[in-house]
Amino acid sequence: MSVPATLELRGLRKVFFPGTANEVVALQGIDLALPAGQFVSIIGSNGSGKSTLLNAVAGTFAPSSGSVLLGGEDVTRRPEHVRSRVIGRVFQDPRAGTAPSMTIEENLALSLMRSRRSGLRRGVTRRRRAIMAEQLARLGMGLEGRLGAEVTKLSGGQRQAMSLLMAAVAEPGLLLLDEHTAALDPKVAATIMDLTAAIVAERGLTTLMVTHNMELALRYGDRLVMMHAGRIVLDLDAGQKAALTVRDLIEKFHAVAGEAFAVDRMLLE
Amino acid sequence: MEAILSSAFEQGLLYCFMVLGVFITFRVLDFPDLTVDGSLPLGAAVTAALIVAGHSPALATLAGVGAGLCAGLLTGSLHLLLKSGESDSTNYGPKLLAGILMMTALYTVNLRIMGKSNIPLLGVDGIFEKLGALFSLSFIGWNLVAAVAVLALLVKYVLDWFLHTEFGLCLQATGDNEQMIRAMGTNTDLTRVVGLGIANALVALTGSLVAQQQGFADVGMGIGTIVAGLAGVIMGEVLFGARSISWVLFSVIGGSIVYRLLIAVSLRLGIAPTDLKLLTAALVVVALSVPTVRRKVVRG
Numbered sequence: 097m098s099v100p101a102t103l104e105l106r107g108l109r110k111v112f113f114p115g116t117a118n119e120v121v122a123l124q125g126i127d128l129a130l131p132a133g134q135f136v137s138i139i140g141s142n143g144s145g146k147s148t149l150l151n152a153v154a155g156t157f158a159p160s161s162g163s164v165l166l167g168g169e170d171v172t173r174r175p176e177h178v179r180s181r182v183i184g185r186v187f188q189d190p191r192a193g194t195a196p197s198m199t200i201e202e203n204l205a206l207s208l209m210r211s212r213r214s215g216l217r218r219g220v221t222r223r224r225r226a227i228m229a230e231q232l233a234r235l236g237m238g239l240e241g242r243l244g245a246e247v248t249k250l251s252g253g254q255r256q257a258m259s260l261l262m263a264a265v266a267e268p269g270l271l272l273l274d275e276h277t278a279a280l281d282p283k284v285a286a287t288i289m290d291l292t293a294a295i296v297a298e299r300g301l302t303t304l305m306v307t308h309n310m311e312l313a314l315r316y317g318d319r320l321v322m323m324h325a326g327r328i329v330l331d332l333d334a335g336q337k338a339a340l341t342v343r344d345l346i347e348k349f350h351a352v353a354g355e356a357f358a359v360d361r362m363l364l365e
Numbered sequence: 366m367e368a369i370l371s372s373a374f375e376q377g378l379l380y381c382f383m384v385l386g387v388f389i390t391f392r393v394l395d396f397p398d399l400t401v402d403g404s405l406p407l408g409a410a411v412t413a414a415l416i417v418a419g420h421s422p423a424l425a426t427l428a429g430v431g432a433g434l435c436a437g438l439l440t441g442s443l444h445l446l447l448k449s450g451e452s453d454s455t456n457y458g459p460k461l462l463a464g465i466l467m468m469t470a471l472y473t474v475n476l477r478i479m480g481k482s483n484i485p486l487l488g489v490d491g492i493f494e495k496l497g498a499l500f501s502l503s504f505i506g507w508n509l510v511a512a513v514a515v516l517a518l519l520v521k522y523v524l525d526w527f528l529h530t531e532f533g534l535c536l537q538a539t540g541d542n543e544q545m546i547r548a549m550g551t552n553t554d555l556t557r558v559v560g561l562g563i564a565n566a567l568v569a570l571t572g573s574l575v576a577q578q579q580g581f582a583d584v585g586m587g588i589g590t591i592v593a594g595l596a597g598v599i600m601g602e603v604l605f606g607a608r609s610i611s612w613v614l615f616s617v618i619g620g621s622i623v624y625r626l627l628i629a630v631s632l633r634l635g636i637a638p639t640d641l642k643l644l645t646a647a648l649v650v651v652a653l654s655v656p657t658v659r660r661k662v663v664r665g
Contacts, residue, residue, distance in 0.1 A: 154548070181550035193548075195541035202534055210549050214531035262549075 101167035101269030108162035137313035140323035184263030193259025207262035253284035377622030386567035387594030399464030403471025408569025413582035433569020441558030491577030
């Protein structure tokens with residue numbers, strides 16, 4: 097178990113396919129600092145670089161230049177699985193966060209083992225089962241009574257709730273949410289989002305949430321960052337964003353980005 | 366009939382370690398590992414060479430298993446080199462290539478270890494003769510079946526325990542959802558290499574025992590191992606079910622026995638031994654395509 101960590105990005109750049117005709121500069125030198133326990137929403141259209149940013153923080157690939165500091169420590173060159181010991185992550189695809197043919201209790205046992213080396217002790221112990229049942233009961237989905245069921249039998253919403261729990265249960269220093277409600281139907285998405293807010297608040301997790309839903313970004317989190325074409329174009333604190341509506345946000349975006357924008361899609365959500 | 370039955374059970378149980386190995390690679394790790402065609406004769410070669418050189422059969426068997434372990438670890442390491450940093454678990458190219466390369470390389474290694482293409486073990490005691498002397502029994506027929514069954518049960522329970530340890534769960538998750546288990550802080554490169562090592566150790570155990578039971582090691586005895594292993598895995602799953610890991614380990618052992626029964630019956634019906642590999646391949650094709658065909662038929 098670790099404590100919420102600070103996150104600092106310094107001049108983070110990422111170029112895909114450098115030196116070829118397909119060269120794309122996905123991140124153009126991002127500077128961003130999160131104090132411990134801050135919940136930041138990142139919005140932006142497709143291709144703005146918001147998911148690339150999350151991947152760079154998680155260590156899915158190495159940045160072309162710049163550095164990632166987690167808890168004051170430079171982790172830029174550390175492989176993904178090492179960083180993962182202190183970073184929890186929930187993906188957009190509900191299938192991505194769980195092992196489908198393993199049972200609910202085996203999945204949760206894996207998440208409880210995070211941050212330390214796995215050994216030859218039994219994975220699912222009575223003590224762990226008690227923790228799981230307690231945590232699952234809070235989801236209000238009745239999963240605590242189905243510990244031995246295979247995850248593949250669960251609905252998308254149930255799987256995403258489990259992914260969230262698994263990302264947060266070992267209290268990671270940093271929680272990354274990658275459009276984690278985008279693939280769910282609206283009602284389930286709202287449930288998962290409320291659950292997210294409750295878990296983040298209760299544990300005071302440092303959190304980066306990527307979304308292209310402006311309403312979500314305004315309603316949740318202590319800070320709002322807007323990205324466009326690989327840059328941060330807007331950075332609002334809790335006070336500033338509390339005064340805004342989705343319409344204000346779109347106008348602000350037009351002012352900074354200065355070009356046509358996929359407004360319709362965002363308004364629809 | 367009695368003799369056919371006992372011999373099919375005997376072969377099925379001797380080969381069940383190999384089938385368990387193929388199950389671990391194919392099903393648990395989602396890694397179609399062709400190394401097994403080379404690691405089965407490797408186990409046989411090491412064991413036969415050591416026994417002929419005057420070492421104890423127990424030591425020779427252990428050494429054979431150890432050699433299989435090393436072969437699997439090497440395949441895993443080779444895969445790390447070939448996949449060139451990508452962690453896309455659905456990319457089977459490097460996995461297949463790593464296995465093919467090891468299988469080919471092992472052919473030479475096996476010939477070098479044996480010094481010739483066939484080592485007869487007639488007139489020297491293998492592990493079954495030694496065990497027989499210990500219990501004053503002769504391990505042929507049903508006695509041999511019982512002895513190998515005990516070993517199979519033991520291996521089954523150790524595997525079952527291992528796959529439910531913390532490391533074992535990580536290994537299972539590596540084949541089930543690699544992205545997720547990496548995001549949980551597990552080094553999936555390590556779990557995969559270890560899994561391949563264990564699987565090929567099991568395959569080599571079959572090679573070692575079969576050589577001692579049939580009285581010779583032959584460099585060609587591994588041809589078609591992967592397909593025979595797959596046939597055993599699929600038949601076990603289809604006939605006995607796959608409701609949990611603990612259960613499916615039993616199913617796979619059962620599948621191995623049923624497969625050898627089928628072979629015994631085919632031979633009895635007059636099918637030439639040389640035609641068996643084609644038959645096995647056809648069997649695997651049919652078993653694997655049934656779900657696809659059924660889906661198409663249902664959809665119309």
